[in-house]
Amino acid sequence: MASRLRPWLEERLPLADLLETLRHKTVPHHRYSGWYYFGGMTLFLFAMQVGTGALLLLYYRPSATEAYESVQFIVTRVPFGWLVRSIHAWSANLMVACAFAHLFSVLFLHAYRRPRELTWVSGVLLLLLTLAFGFTGYLLPWNEVSFFATRVGTDIAATVPVIGHGLVRFLRGGNDVSGATLTRLFGFHVAVLPAIATALVGLHLLLVQRHGMSVPPSVERNRAADPGVMRTIPFLPHFLLRDLFAWTAVLAMLAALSTFYPWELGTKADPFAAAPAGIRPEWYFLWAFEALKHMPSTLAGIDGEFVAVAAMGIMGIGAILLPFMARNTPGGRRLVVWTGIVMLLFMSAMTALALAGNTP
Amino acid sequence: MRGTVRIAVAAIALSVFPATVRAQTAVETAKSAFGEDVHAAAGLTCAACHVSSRGAGALPIPSRTAIAPLCATCHSDAAYMRRFDPQVRVDQFLQYQTSVHGKRMAADDERVATCTDCHGVHGIKRVNDARSPVAPLNVTTTCGRCHGDPARMKLFGREATPPGDWSASVHAAALIKRGDTSAPTCIACHGSHGATPPGVTSVANVCAQCHVREAELFRVSPKKEIFDALGEPECLTCHRNHRIEPPQDTWVGVQEGSVCVECHDESGDSGMTIRRVREELDGLSAALSNADAVLTRAERAGMLVDDGRTAFQEAREYRVQSRVLVHAFALAPLLKVTTEGTASARRAQQVGEAAMLELQTRRRGLALATLVILAFLGTLWLKIRRLPPPSSQQPTQRAM
Numbered sequence: 001m002a003s004r005l006r007p008w009l010e011e012r013l014p015l016a017d018l019l020e021t022l023r024h025k026t027v028p029h030h031r032y033s034g035w036y037y038f039g040g041m042t043l044f045l046f047a048m049q050v051g052t053g054a055l056l057l058l059y060y061r062p063s064a065t066e067a068y069e070s071v072q073f074i075v076t077r078v079p080f081g082w083l084v085r086s087i088h089a090w091s092a093n094l095m096v097a098c099a100f101a102h103l104f105s106v107l108f109l110h111a112y113r114r115p116r117e118l119t120w121v122s123g124v125l126l127l128l129l130t131l132a133f134g135f136t137g138y139l140l141p142w143n144e145v146s147f148f149a150t151r152v153g154t155d156i157a158a159t160v161p162v163i164g165h166g167l168v169r170f171l172r173g174g175n176d177v178s179g180a181t182l183t184r185l186f187g188f189h190v191a192v193l194p195a196i197a198t199a200l201v202g203l204h205l206l207l208v209q210r211h212g213m214s215v216p217p218s219v220e221r222n223r224a225a226d227p228g229v230m231r232t233i234p235f236l237p238h239f240l241l242r243d244l245f246a247w248t249a250v251l252a253m254l255a256a257l258s259t260f261y262p263w264e265l266g267t268k269a270d271p272f273a274a275a276p277a278g279i280r281p282e283w284y285f286l287w288a289f290e291a292l293k294h295m296p297s298t299l300a301g302i303d304g305e306f307v308a309v310a311a312m313g314i315m316g317i318g319a320i321l322l323p324f325m326a327r328n329t330p331g332g333r334r335l336v337v338w339t340g341i342v343m344l345l346f347m348s349a350m351t352a353l354a355l356a357g358n359t360p
Numbered sequence: 361m362r363g364t365v366r367i368a369v370a371a372i373a374l375s376v377f378p379a380t381v382r383a384q385t386a387v388e389t390a391k392s393a394f395g396e397d398v399h400a401a402a403g404l405t406c407a408a409c410h411v412s413s414r415g416a417g418a419l420p421i422p423s424r425t426a427i428a429p430l431c432a433t434c435h436s437d438a439a440y441m442r443r444f445d446p447q448v449r450v451d452q453f454l455q456y457q458t459s460v461h462g463k464r465m466a467a468d469d470e471r472v473a474t475c476t477d478c479h480g481v482h483g484i485k486r487v488n489d490a491r492s493p494v495a496p497l498n499v500t501t502t503c504g505r506c507h508g509d510p511a512r513m514k515l516f517g518r519e520a521t522p523p524g525d526w527s528a529s530v531h532a533a534a535l536i537k538r539g540d541t542s543a544p545t546c547i548a549c550h551g552s553h554g555a556t557p558p559g560v561t562s563v564a565n566v567c568a569q570c571h572v573r574e575a576e577l578f579r580v581s582p583k584k585e586i587f588d589a590l591g592e593p594e595c596l597t598c599h600r601n602h603r604i605e606p607p608q609d610t611w612v613g614v615q616e617g618s619v620c621v622e623c624h625d626e627s628g629d630s631g632m633t634i635r636r637v638r639e640e641l642d643g644l645s646a647a648l649s650n651a652d653a654v655l656t657r658a659e660r661a662g663m664l665v666d667d668g669r670t671a672f673q674e675a676r677e678y679r680v681q682s683r684v685l686v687h688a689f690a691l692a693p694l695l696k697v698t699t700e701g702t703a704s705a706r707r708a709q710q711v712g713e714a715a716m717l718e719l720q721t722r723r724r725g726l727a728l729a730t731l732v733i734l735a736f737l738g739t740l741w742l743k744i745r746r747l748p749p750p751s752s753q754q755p756t757q758r759a760m
Contacts, residue, residue, distance in 0.1 A: 233750045259723060262663070264662065
């Protein structure tokens with residue numbers, strides 16, 4: 001059967017060319033190459049999200065009256081529903097963590113340099129999409145915490161000049177978070193964002209294959225001094241097996257987290273109830289949430305919240321355009337590293353403050 | 361002589377001046393307070409109450425016995441009061457005349473309370489205004505000013521009500537801690553304008569205003585006749601007055617410290633029934649406690665036990681019913697409810713136990729899966745170790 005299938009496929013698909021290419025493909029192997037695997041782990045978690053998300057879709061009902069009950073049904077009545085939902089939730093969080101680790105490793109190893117500018121841009125856009133997946137998916141169980149956190153989160157959009165209020169209405173499907181918001185965010189979560197993400201992942205992988213793995217400048221310098229110091233490993237099977245090892249370890253971690261710390265469902269959202277104390281967004285938005293809290297009401301006569309949102313917007317645009325702005329000189333690279341360190345410290349400090357609950 | 365007259369005039373002027381100043385200050389204070397008075401808001405002026413036959417400018421103060429009739433000239437006039445509030449009551453003065461306060465006042469005893477003692481004088485607020493002395497949160501303090509004062513009450517041959525009694529009650533907790541403004545204060549039981557102590561046989565009617573089911577059960581119970589014959593004040597016999605504490609299951613029983621033991625002992629049918637009632641209450645509470653423990657354990661472990669919580673809530677409602685049924689002073693109706701309550705509690709416990717069992721199964725499954733994954737990781741590791749070492753070749757840049 002297999003002996004007949006292979007020629008049939010080879011006649012129609014360029015499988016032989018692809019295998020041949022992969023057989024000859026090599027990957028740099030040096031003291032920093034461990035960081036390469038975060039990209040693969042993020043991809044693996046994205047695949048997990050697609051798989052578990054598709055399974056959840058079989059039972060989930062996107063309406064204010066049925067969403068909570070349908071998730072409750074999934075975790076209590078559907079065989080292994082609890083596992084699928086927990087893996088989906090934990091996998092989402094691990095995916096954000098891996099994506100951040102991948103972005104900062106690429107930043108610190110200067111892998112954004114020519115000719116990989118577009119790889120970097122597509123990567124940053126993918127990270128932003130991952131955060132958008134988190135934001136749109138958070139409300140879907142329609143529980144108390146997610147309801148009020150979404151209200152706070154969408155409120156922030158109102159600070160954008162001119163289009164702010166229109167943007168809030170667009171996100172919410174009305175003046176306040178309601179069943180219309182749920183349906184809208186569900187649409188984004190399962191249709192719009194996955195379509196864009198799939199296209200971007202495809203582009204990102206294509207560019208990675210096109211340009212290969214970047215070698216950090218410090219390793220390049222050593223190679224110039226001693227050509228023997230730079231080693232490579234074949235993509236097949238050396239790199240792929242290591243990747244598989246990392247994916248399996250992530251899978252083991254997901255299974256353990258889902259079993260020992262099943263994702264809570266909480267209580268059903270009541271739009272007419274007062275917001276409970278301690279409402280805060282998911283951990284990856286905490287730094288921004290905390291930074292907004294610490295902003296004064298006005299800054300040089302300008303609305304403080306607007307200044308913070310504008311600064312974050314500039315930061316985002318700056319991150320996307322980094323390869324076009326940063327100079328590929330020792331001084332330019334040092335500036336990028338220190339900017340990255342400051343950003344990382346700022347985000348960590350804000351997150352720690354929010355977790356400690358020390359906000360005034 | 362002229363000098364003596366001057367000194368005398370000066371002395372009189374000096375003695376009159378402070379009194380004039382004091383009067384002036386009192387008028388100013390009254391005017392200021394009246395600015396926030398509900399009557400001022402309705403367009404009334406000083407002259408509406410300070411009616412003088414001497415013409416404008418004079419402000420005679422009504423005598424204490426004249427205050428209630430003066431207020432009644434408007435507040436008992438339905439046609440007049442309808443202009444301000446179509447649903448306002450106009451029977452306050454009639455009620456006042458039936459009260460202990462009103463009767464004494466009618467007998468020219470000016471020491472008892474009249475309208476202004478409770479509502480204030482120049483800064484009168486609506487009753488539902490939190491600043492009013494008769495607003496739900498303030499009324500017990502207002503009554504307590506007189507009724508909590510032993511010296512004042514002694515004048516009437518009555519004992520003062522200790523101010524802390526009501527504050528320590530379950531009713532005070534409902535009002536102050538939970539903010540339930542429908543919780544009873546002094547006036548809910550004694551009346552407001554028609555304030556009078558409820559008689560021994562009417563106490564159950566007062567309590568029945570809120571505790572409807574308990575009162576129904578009590579009225580048809582054998583205790584009703586016995587209490588009436590003994591002159592016992594019905595509800596108050598067990599629950600006391602003013603300092604009404606949250607009832608406990610331990611009140612039922614023939615052991616020391618229970619309420620029943622004040623009249624009953626272990627002997628006879630009554631002693632046995634009391635013991636059985638207590639056993640039933642304790643049995644249901646124990647079943648609830650066991651169910652709660654296992655449900656809480658399951659919830660802390662991240663399991664969803666909503667069905668169990670529903671059954672648990674049902675069992676709690678049966679417990680509430682069973683505690684109410686104590687007022688039937690009979691075993692049969694109680695048994696029916698406690699049996700159903702215990703069944704619900706056991707159902708809740710079973711859901712919790714099933715969840716814990718499911719958790720064990722999951723963990724065993726995870727242990728097995730982890731072993732398989734670890735074996736796979738180990739195999740991968742061995743495979744990677746056996747691969748040829750990295751070469752010193754240039755990495756492929758254009759792989760595709």
